[in-house]
Amino acid sequence: MADSDVFTIAREEISSRLWLGSSMYPSPDIMVSAFASAQPGFVTMSLRRQTAGDLANNDYHERVNQWLGASQSRLLPNTAGCQSAKEAIQLAILARELFKTSWIKLEVIGDEYSLQPNVFELVSAARELSAQGFYVLPYCTDDLVVCESLLHAGCPAVMPWGAPIGTGKGIINPYQLRTLRARLPDTTIIVDAGIGRPSQAMQAMEMGADGVLLNTAVAKAANPVTMAGAFAAAVDAGRAAFHAGFMTERDMASPSTPVAGLPFWHTAMREGQHHD
Amino acid sequence: MIEIIVNGKSMAWTSEKNVYTLIIDTLNYPAESSRFVVALNGELLPAEQWPSTRVNNGDIIDVLGAITGG
Structure with missing residues (x-):
């Protein structure tokens, strides 16, 4: 780009439009190698109850910290698992203290089966956390009115799902993502969740998304390091294509090669032959 | 008798403790560490307030550290 x-x-x-989660990698070494391959703009983490023993053996946290210190990636804590605005606000405040950052990926889940956000609680939490000085990046549905409400609540970007978390189904409602891009032309839109393949990340970028956030598609690939690089290339290509501007789709074929000057112009047709 | 819940598990003792003593001496979390935070009854309790905060009967304390996440 x-x-x-x-x-x-x-x-x-933000150093990159590809953001990566830190979960589910086969080992801390592979996780860091995947980060090195993707050079993500943000790396996400979370926080949970831990014993003294848990803390002493927390290799992933140690390795993420080392990566952050040696790269341009930023840390993005999340409030995964919260089911109310109150829970999410409390966890965000704890995350800010633990990770020493005001960035927060705000998640408030409303349905355990689909992990669909509870958008009412989400907007409420976003308003409060924004007032407390957080940079709130909300994981939300692709609903236009919800996204507008989140922006009014103070969020500097919105992060609509492409598909439910961990499904790898890609952009299941491209119409809605196009609508968001058209109606919110100046808003930073990060497609978060549901991306399973580099081609799907590229599709999101071609449609004008400003970035993508994913985890499972890299961490659960047979080779996470190679897949991380593939996603980085796809995001770059999709962004470049969006800027380049697309040709207009049409129904009728149109030859790419000029026909003028062809020495046998329609000879076969004049002779009554047919082309397959 | 003071009964509290730490990370979802009940604890009980007879003498008075402050949060610092509980976390560092009793539960053996590393002192001067930036790798965990403490919530008292759901609210962040900054480390500098641990020594001056008495643990009261019925308190709910959570000690949280980083985990991987998406």
Whole structure:
């Protein structure tokens, strides 16, 4: 991508449009190698109850910290698992203290089966956390009115799902993502969740998404490191294509090669022959 | 008798403790560590307040550290 395509959120420069989760990798070494391959703009983590023994053996946290210190990636804590605005606000405040960052991926789950966000609680939590100085990046549905409400609540970006978390189904409602892009032309849109293949990430970027956030598709690949690189290339290509501007789709065929000057112009047709 | 819940499990003792003593001396979390945070009854309790905060009967304390996440 061109150097001029600087990516900023809340006036902070973000080094990449591909963001990665830190969960489910086969080992800490493979996780860090995948990060090195993808060079993600953000790496997500979470927080849970831990014993003293748990803390002493927390290799993943140690390795993520080392990666953050040696790269341009930023840390994005999440509030995964919260089911109310109150829970999410409490966990976000704890995350800010633990991770020393005001960025928060705000998750408030409303349905355990689909992991669909509870958008009412989400907007409520976003409003409160924004007032407390957080940079709230909300995991939300692709509903236009919900996204508008989140922006009014103070979020510097919205993160609509492509498909339910962990499904790998891609952009299951491309119409809605196109609508969001068209109706919110100046809003930073990160497609979060449901991306399973690099082609799906590229599709999101071609449609004008500003970035994608994914985890399972890389961590659960047979070779996470190679897949991380494939996603990075796809995101870059999709972004470049969006900027380049697409041809207009048409129903009738149109030859790419000029027909003028062809020496046997329609000879076969004049002789009554047919082409298959 | 003071009965509290730490990370979802009941604990009980007879003498008075503050949060620092509970976390560092009783539960053996590392002192001066930035790798965990403490919530008292659901609210963040900053480390500098641990020594001056008495553990009261019925308190719910959570000690949280980083985990991987998506």
